[in-house]
Amino acid sequence: MPDILIVGGGLAGIAAAAEAAREGWTVTLVEGHPYLGGRARSFMDRTTNEVIDNGQHAMMGCYHAMLGTLRILGTDHLIHRQPALKVAFADAAGRTDMLDASKAPGKFGVALGIWRLKHLPLRSRIAALWFAARMQYGGIRTDGMTCLDLLRAEGQPYDVIHRLWEPIILATLNAPMDKAAASLLLTVLRRAFFGDAENSCLYLPSAGLSAFVEPLEDLLTAGGGRVLTSTSVEACTTSDGRIADALLTTGEVIVVDRIVFAVPARSLHRITVDGNTFPLGSVPEPSPIVSVYLWYDQQWLEHDFVATLDTTIQWVFNRRLLTKADPNVVTSYPGHVAVTVSAGSELAGRSSEEIVTVCDQELRSLFPSARNAVLLHGVVLKERMATFLATPEVEPLRPSAALPWPNAALAGDWTATGLPATMEGACQSGVDAVRLLA
Structure with missing residues (x-):
């Protein structure tokens, strides 16, 4: 051989x-x-003696090549898999929402999840689903277009762009809407969100x-x-x-x-x-990602992860629910969340102390359950070369x-x-x- x-x-x-x-x-x-x-x-974080990643990562069921690699290595069991796509949202106005794709099979589950979003008006939900249908069955052209160009050309209202498409763009393309290539957005949506039900499931590392x-x-x-x-x-x-x-x-x-x-x-x-x-x-040209790990004296986040809107932070992951930590570490640091900010050029220019303060303050504003928690420790990781600017x-x-x-x-x-x-x-x-x- x-x-x-x-x-x-x-x-x-x-x-x-x-x-x-x-x-x-x-x-x-x-x-x-x-x-x-x-x-x-x-x-290993030396203060808490807890293993952390150089940034919180997430996978999806459509990650066939990566899952195949993990199967060859025999480590695919180290993944926390959602039975169906389920994403919680929280915004700075105190509103919460849930995109739940478990109520119908396949792409229809995601479509129904969009239809049931309570903080999008009827016209915006119809526009989002019309775009999804055109994406699947129509001849959408993206030549030279940014994601924002495409969404505007497809008649997407501001609220559905802001509350639905922008979080997906930032998380998957690591680029602002007005810079990210529209062709890649269509690939992501077709493969991950409007394909088979298995493809849209989120997979999160448990180690x-x-x-x-x-x-x-x-x-x-x-x-x-x-x-x-x-x-x-x-x-x-x-x-x-x-x-x-x-x-x-x-x-x-x-x-x-x-x-x-x-x-x-x-x-x-x-x-x-x-x-x-x-x-x-x-x-x-590179595009950075800023990741922040925060430890608290209590576990205050009820969800596995939450997408946040109208804030500097974009995603919050509950490390205590997703990963297995040493019991002694959990006793000393009962609450542990990871915050991610994609396309984080502006935030990456700030000091670590300032970044921890911003994240902690925004979490307390978004989640009433966090307001009495005591912040014990924070780690900031700036991956300046995280991806290329697509x-x-x-x-x-x-x-x-x-x-x-x-x-x-x-x-x-x-x-x-x-x-x-x-x-x-x-x-x-x-x-x-x-x-x-x-």
């Missing part, structure tokens, strides 16, 4: 390695950091993200491969039009049969091929998996997967790269 070198140990590289191992290939994976997972990893990829090294070793961390590929040379070998920063040279480059674009530019810069276009101009420039050398392929959530820069996009790119080289 063939050998394959995977350059990069983020989700794209992990998915590529798992797929290649499943096919019986001997896999060597090289990762520059001392850990695997890339932007999807976990670590630290690093636990999901821990079995990879044993899997690769069992097939004669290995995992090399704290080292990266510095240069490659070619022979007869193929990548022949790769020089690591440790000085080791690996003879290449097949190779997948699964690193961010900015890292790819640091690799030379025959002494020349890697043949790649411009590096896309604008209509960038979409056509995303590179395909194919490279000039027939034994090499490209992977990463920033490549031309047709998906946003999500965990699913990363895993799909890794699987596609391996299949291209099969």
Whole structure:
């Protein structure tokens, strides 16, 4: 069976390695950091002794590539799965709502959930469902359009844009409505929300993200491969039009049969091929995500998670309901929530102390049950390179998996997967790269 070198140990590289191992290939994976997972990893908070992720992540039932990778690794049981899509909303005016897709099968469940939203007037609900129907059965064109352009062109009222479509856009595209590519929004809505019932279910990690990829090294070793961390590929040379070998920063040279480059674009530019810069276009502009973990002296949030409106914060996750923590930690810190802010450029520019204060104050304003809780500890994580900024101009420039050398392929959530820069996009790119080289 063939050998394959995977350059990069983020989700794209992990998915590529798992797929290649499943096919019986001997896999060597090289990762520059001392850990695997890339932007999807976990670590121990030293104050609380609780494992947290580098940002709260969520998946959906339509994440077929990622779920397939987790099944290969044997860690798909570490997921908290909703029986059906159910999203609570809370706004700054004190109003709450619930999108509940459990009352009807498949796409009709989501449609009925929209119809039953109590804080959208009748005309807005009709407009939202008409857009959903056109999206499924009509010929909507999105050439060069932003999400806001599309929603306005489709006659969506302000309230349905603000209360329904904008939270979805921010969470899935990590970009403001007036910048995000409309083509990606249609992909998300068709695949995730208006497809099969299973596709719209939310999946949330019940353990630290690093636990999901821990079995990879044993899997690769069992097939004669290995995992090399704290080292990266510095240069490659070619022979007869193929990548022949790769020089690591440790000085080791690996003879290449097949190779997948699964690193961010900015890292790819640091690799030379025959002494020349890697043949790649411009590096896309990044879009940050700010994540905040807050511990309280009591558990005050009743839902698994809540989408918030008219606030700086966008999503609140109840870590005590979603994850398993050491009983001693729970005793000392009974309440634990994670807050996320996508497309958070403005917030990322503030100090951690200010961010904690803003989040705590908004939570107390949104949730009366939080007003008597005592904040014990807070952690702010600013992932400035969380994703690329998915604008209509960038979409056509995303590179395909194919490279000039027939034994090499490209992977990463920033490549031309047709998906946003999500965990699913990363895993799909890794699987596609391996299949291209099969």
